[in-house]
Amino acid sequence: MTERAGHTVAVEVASLETAVTAARISAETETPLLLVSSPDAAAQGGCLWFLEILRQANAEVPAARLAMALDCGDAAGFALEALDCGITGVIYRGEDPVRTKLGQLAELHGASFLTERPRTLFLDEQPDPEAACRAWIKMESP
Template sequence: MTPPSRPIRIHGLADALAAAAAAGALGLPLTLVAGGYGGALWLLGIAAAVERQCPGVAVTAVLDCGDRAGEAQGALAAGIRHTLFTGPPETAVRLAAIAAGHGATLLTALPPALDPRGIRNREAACRAWLSSQDA
């Protein structure tokens, strides 16, 4: 998987649904990135809810595990298809092999993401972000 050019960082279902509404209005796929604080099952639940409520939007959910290899391995075992790991390269190589065994992808970098936390009109912010010229 090529890292997406316009990811959106989410902190809950409201962020994800705002991003999905924006992507749907623009006819674009959507990459949602979540920190590990919610966990793999939380992110899988968010992605499933978005797919149910916005069935026309292609959603890629990425769990950002930072440099926590154990969390990345647990996320892969839980069924996360795209995991971000920013730890040591030698660990990333081993995790990438584990990911491949699960039919998943390990990313080691992402471009900057929009973080809609604290933005009053999240959908408008997401729409502007997704439709920007360098998207």
């Protein structure tokens, strides 16, 4: 089973600072945001790093409506590890039959499973992440 980000606005974050910025704007605008890791971030930072970013952003801004998607590239082992450590959204671009089996496992874990990266704005590259996030929400919201 494959899910897409749908109408949730997706932003790419690579630091706690930009995740907290996104959380503040999510709360202020009452917009659910999908925090997406950088491409192949599971191989670089691991799942616990990304889980901790979400935990701290939620702790700083409890009113934020945040979900997460850790990009595991085509590495099935990283996708499995992400699901096992509690990541609630996985991006996996590998081939079948592994993709189908991981999708079924994600469903059992209650996690979203994406087979492609959603359209995102990379907040860490923006000179003014707050203004960029606000503009992105306006542009991406239905």
